[in-house]
Amino acid sequence: MDVQEFQSRLESLEADAVDRLAEAETEDEIIKVKNAFLGRNGEVQELMGILRELPDEDKPVAGRAANGCKEAIQEAYEDRLEALEAEQLRRQIAEEAVDVTLPARRPDPASPHPVTRTMRELTDVFVDMGFGVADGPEVEEDFYNFEALNFPKDHPARDMQDTFKMVDGRVLRTHTTPLQVRSLLAYEPPVRLVAPGRVYRCDSDLTHSPVFHQVDGFLVDHDITFSDLKGTLNHFADEVFGEETPVRFRPSFFPFTEPSAEVDIGCIFCEGAGCRVCGDTGWLEILGAGMVDPNVFESVGVDPEVYSGFAFGMGVERVAMLKYGIDDIRLLYDNDVRFLRQF
Amino acid sequence: MKISCNWLDDWIDLTGLESDELGHRLTMAGLEVDAVEEIGAGHEKIVVGRIDRIDTHPNADRLVLCQVDTGSGELRQIACGASNMEEGDLVPTALPGSQPPALDFEITEREMMDEASSGMLCSAEELGYDSEVDGLWILPEDLEVGAPFFEAMGLRDTVFEIDLTPNRADCLSHLGVARDLSAIFDRPLRRKRRELDWSDCIDPSKTAEDAAGLTVEDPEGCPRYAFAVFEDIEVGPSPMWLQRRLASIGVRSVNNIVDATNFVLMDVGQPLHAFDLDELAGPEIVVRRAREGESIEGIDHETYELDTEDLVIADAERPVAIAGVMGGARTEVSESTSRILLECAFFDPQSVRRTAKRHGLHTDSSHRFERRIDPAGIDRHLDGAIGALVDSLEASEEAPVVREGRVDESVEGVEDGWMVQLPGDLATRLLGTDVTRDVVEDTLERLGLEVTSGDDDGWNVGVPSYRGDLERPVDLVEEVARLHGYDTIPETLPDREMGGRHRLRADADHPRTIRSRADRQIEQRMRDELLGLGLQEAVNHSFMSDEELERLRVPADSELRESAEIANPLKADEKYLRTTLLTGLLRNLTMNRAQRVRDIALFEMGQRHFDPDRGDGANERRSLGILLAGRARRHWTGDREWDFFDLKGVLESTCESFALSGAQWREPSDEIPWFHPGVQAEWMTYEGSGQTLAQAGRLHPEIVNELEVDGPVLLAELDLDVLWRCGEREGEFEGLARHPSVERDLALVVDSDVTYQTVREAIESFRGDDDEFDALLERVELFDVYTGEQVPDGTRSLAFNLVYRADDRTLTEDEVAGVDDRLVDYLGDRLDAHRR
Numbered sequence A: 001m002d003v004q005e006f007q008s009r010l011e012s013l014e015a016d017a018v019d020r021l022a023e024a025e026t027e028d029e030i031i032k033v034k035n036a037f038l039g040r041n042g043e044v045q046e047l048m049g050i051l052r053e054l055p056d057e058d059k060p061v062a063g064r065a066a067n068g069c070k071e072a073i074q075e076a077y078e079d080r081l082e083a084l085e086a087e088q089l090r091r092q093i094a095e096e097a098v099d100v101t102l103p104a105r106r107p108d109p110a111s112p113h114p115v116t117r118t119m120r121e122l123t124d125v126f127v128d129m130g131f132g133v134a135d136g137p138e139v140e141e142d143f144y145n146f147e148a149l150n151f152p153k154d155h156p157a158r159d160m161q162d163t164f165k166m167v168d169g170r171v172l173r174t175h176t177t178p179l180q181v182r183s184l185l186a187y188e189p190p191v192r193l194v195a196p197g198r199v200y201r202c203d204s205d206l207t208h209s210p211v212f213h214q215v216d217g218f219l220v221d222h223d224i225t226f227s228d229l230k231g232t233l234n235h236f237a238d239e240v241f242g243e244e245t246p247v248r249f250r251p252s253f254f255p256f257t258e259p260s261a262e263v264d265i266g267c268i269f270c271e272g273a274g275c276r277v278c279g280d281t282g283w284l285e286i287l288g289a290g291m292v293d294p295n296v297f298e299s300v301g302v303d304p305e306v307y308s309g310f311a312f313g314m315g316v317e318r319v320a321m322l323k324y325g326i327d328d329i330r331l332l333y334d335n336d337v338r339f340l341r342q343f
Numbered sequence B: 001m002k003i004s005c006n007w008l009d010d011w012i013d014l015t016g017l018e019s020d021e022l023g024h025r026l027t028m029a030g031l032e033v034d035a036v037e038e039i040g041a042g043h044e045k046i047v048v049g050r051i052d053r054i055d056t057h058p059n060a061d062r063l064v065l066c067q068v069d070t071g072s073g074e075l076r077q078i079a080c081g082a083s084n085m086e087e088g089d090l091v092p093t094a095l096p097g098s099q100p101p102a103l104d105f106e107i108t109e110r111e112m113m114d115e116a117s118s119g120m121l122c123s124a125e126e127l128g129y130d131s132e133v134d135g136l137w138i139l140p141e142d143l144e145v146g147a148p149f150f151e152a153m154g155l156r157d158t159v160f161e162i163d164l165t166p167n168r169a170d171c172l173s174h175l176g177v178a179r180d181l182s183a184i185f186d187r188p189l190r191r192k193r194r195e196l197d198w199s200d201c202i203d204p205s206k207t208a209e210d211a212a213g214l215t216v217e218d219p220e221g222c223p224r225y226a227f228a229v230f231e232d233i234e235v236g237p238s239p240m241w242l243q244r245r246l247a248s249i250g251v252r253s254v255n256n257i258v259d260a261t262n263f264v265l266m267d268v269g270q271p272l273h274a275f276d277l278d279e280l281a282g283p284e285i286v287v288r289r290a291r292e293g294e295s296i297e298g299i300d301h302e303t304y305e306l307d308t309e310d311l312v313i314a315d316a317e318r319p320v321a322i323a324g325v326m327g328g329a330r331t332e333v334s335e336s337t338s339r340i341l342l343e344c345a346f347f348d349p350q351s352v353r354r355t356a357k358r359h360g361l362h363t364d365s366s367h368r369f370e371r372r373i374d375p376a377g378i379d380r381h382l383d384g385a386i387g388a389l390v391d392s393l394e395a396s397e398e399a400p401v402v403r404e405g406r407v408d409e410s411v412e413g414v415e416d417g418w419m420v421q422l423p424g425d426l427a428t429r430l431l432g433t434d435v436t437r438d439v440v441e442d443t444l445e446r447l448g449l450e451v452t453s454g455d456d457d458g459w460n461v462g463v464p465s466y467r468g469d470l471e472r473p474v475d476l477v478e479e480v481a482r483l484h485g486y487d488t489i490p491e492t493l494p495d496r497e498m499g500g501r502h503r504l505r506a507d508a509d510h511p512r513t514i515r516s517r518a519d520r521q522i523e524q525r526m527r528d529e530l531l532g533l534g535l536q537e538a539v540n541h542s543f544m545s546d547e548e549l550e551r552l553r554v555p556a557d558s559e560l561r562e563s564a565e566i567a568n569p570l571k572a573d574e575k576y577l578r579t580t581l582l583t584g585l586l587r588n589l590t591m592n593r594a595q596r597v598r599d600i601a602l603f604e605m606g607q608r609h610f611d612p613d614r615g616d617g618a619n620e621r622r623s624l625g626i627l628l629a630g631r632a633r634r635h636w637t638g639d640r641e642w643d644f645f646d647l648k649g650v651l652e653s654t655c656e657s658f659a660l661s662g663a664q665w666r667e668p669s670d671e672i673p674w675f676h677p678g679v680q681a682e683w684m685t686y687e688g689s690g691q692t693l694a695q696a697g698r699l700h701p702e703i704v705n706e707l708e709v710d711g712p713v714l715l716a717e718l719d720l721d722v723l724w725r726c727g728e729r730e731g732e733f734e735g736l737a738r739h740p741s742v743e744r745d746l747a748l749v750v751d752s753d754v755t756y757q758t759v760r761e762a763i764e765s766f767r768g769d770d771d772e773f774d775a776l777l778e779r780v781e782l783f784d785v786y787t788g789e790q791v792p793d794g795t796r797s798l799a800f801n802l803v804y805r806a807d808d809r810t811l812t813e814d815e816v817a818g819v820d821d822r823l824v825d826y827l828g829d830r831l832d833a834h835r836r
């Protein structure tokens, strides 16, 4: 064999290798093809045996040619491998593509109960104004719920709050105002607290639930005036119902305040024009309020000549029903999941 | 309470004031107007008609055809079934398009037996008034034909429904409201209603004492009692003016006697009662407490068993009325009554209230006595009542009146009112605005108070006896503020440092009430965590029934049976306060399932209540209840149902911020009957005598069937007070490991009844036996549980992943393999465990 023939054998070997690499479909096949040519017993190696038989002067040429062939096959092999990987990746990507518009996988969206959420919002307005938060028992002594709050025994004022009585003589608190008594007994003025919580009245219809929630608050210090009460509740109305919400104070009666007021806000539905919700008055009753009655101060041993204070209270459900447009209070306690999801 | 503007006109001239303005000013003065009723408004098409001619109906014997002049210039033919009218009579005529108040249909043009009929001639009943007359309402001759009927008859009225606060007893009458209007508008009171001169009716030869005796045995319960006696009276319908008055405020007309007493009640606020004198044994009136075993049949024909605290009016033999609350049936005025005894008295407010409450009664009379009527008004009101009765008895003006008997146990100090000293600066100090002396004096005087200068720039204020609510200086400040207008008071913010600490009172030891910010925030974090896990928040009422506990198979000796009982529940099944949040959540489950909502994940935070006699003092405990049912996840890639381990996970992640490292799950020491016997657990704060933090499990399949809710239901209840006592977890940085760890998997075969917790504890206890193990073991995690062919019957395999790490070097597998082997030997000895 002369060097030409050797070279042409190399060339056809190379062409053969390139062809077979191109035909190989898997990584294994490609490696097998490579080994068939470049392996220890591969065809190129076999030809290398022949190289030794060539005349010495041809050896450098043939050697270069053989190395060239090896490199070419190696290169073809690597290209092919790379192409295959690229192909596989392309296929994988194609296979892995998804319809990104399909629905997500996540826990059901959930939100706090409208009553809890509203109670927290109302409380926070006063907390931000520097009020603390007070908490107390739901089954309450008559003293804290009534007597110390200037509801004498056998007085019609007690009819203002239909009361659940316990067999043991205590009552289910009809308001969170007992916290006013408990707190004034525990702390030295100045005392400024809000008492959010669950209260009870023997009453049930579209707008009354035997169990409902209240946020009650009070501030006792030197020189607290009715105008401070007005300013505080105006600020509250702005925070909860929006800036510039009109607020109206009407004379009323609560045994534990004097003077007493009902506080209305301008109807948030008709903006004062009159509608079904506000009974065509343009106003919505939201709060009861007033100056702490001297009898309350006396029952907790605070001198009304030295201190004065204001107090207010509101129904959480009432505010929640207005804010969310709920017309039947019982919906709040059914816990229909379809209802709860809407908040 | 209903207040008629026509009636008010008797007491005050309101000319020029629109009803809107009146209503608004009343409301803004604290007499809240709830509703305004315009009587006769919208009835312009009911007019005064004159019957011109009456013809027989060609096709109907019982009908006639009237040609009626309604002022339109043309006669209108109207068919009519009445027969009490004559040609020329004026009658109320409802034109087509109108609807008489008592009818539920509109009048139309129509044919009656083939004859056109263009309207309807009305009876009093059809217009909403009672009448003895059978047939049409024949009107006075002087009315203008064609004029709107209600206006022409003076029946047009505006009626306010006023929601009175309990302090304003003085306003429970037209006179009382007129007094406030007089102050609001600065117009004088007047007395317009005709005052009858009834002196002729008195027979001077007879005295009240001749007619009936009077003994007040209980002057505390009845400080004043007066009566008048009427003889030869004829009980019958009331005159039209009286019927109209009562009808305008929705009071049913009964007869001329009862109507007159109701008139006085609504006019001046004095309750009266008329007895049939001939039915009074004695005849005698005794005001006393009821005796043991006495009872009375009320005018409502209910029998009331009397209490010895009940004040009664009795005759010589037995009670004839529950004083101030209700009369008795036996002495009730009837058609045959010819002599009456008219009572006008003052009864003690608290006594009346206790009695009314005791018998579940609430009457117009008790309502006023409870709130305290004017004690000084008895004489005046008895005179007024006699006048009203004479007026009402118009037909029998000859009736002699025998007056008067009265007992006067004058209520101490209230006879002519009392004095209140008002400091000069109090109004300014409380209201936060300068209130001038003129404003104070003017306002109080308008209210009928007598104002004179007192000490230190103050005033001495004389309060009339009908204003029982004005006792203290601050009450007068309210009057000034109320009439001057709350809107005149400025708005200020409390001018002081807010947000400082609250200091405990030094003079007493009362429990704190303040809940710390941190405390509130933790609760909020827990709530947020639960919401994040997809649970909806529920809020249930606090009531519970025996049946609900029964259904849960709660045993008699369970803590859940130690409930606090409500004496006056609204419903029989709301008799107890809840001792568990689970009953409420189960109600939510059945309700939602009834609405075909299948997937339900709820939590509730609230109080559980226990009987205070239990003795441990913890009557109210904060709790967290959880209910999971249906699918935990709904997704097109595959759904998954909630299971017990989700429930545990929810509880554990919710309590993440607490120091619960020692808390352990275990099978309950006593089986919890409402849970599946094989799927229930307790979470204990720590081993041994720990407290139960939570109980969790699957609802017993039998209960699931009974509730017809289908599918597993998972429930848990966690005691938040116990949780809070564990305190918050405090993180502490321990540095980061520098050397790599070695992980080993270890599958152990143990008997099926050996729990994971037992194996886990044994691994932990090996730390005490083997210092090297203790030093190297960093973490143990269960990664597989296997039961089946690969392991012997009655056993299961638990596969753990153990992570070892040394602080000072890189561990080798060989080093660790030795430790592992010793662990397996240890577990083999202890639990008969071996490698799988």
Ligand SMILES: [Zn+2]
Pocket (backbone or CB within 6 Å): A267, A268, A269, A270, A271, A272, A273, A274, A275, A276, A277, A278, A279, A280, A282, A283
């Ligand atoms: Zn409105």
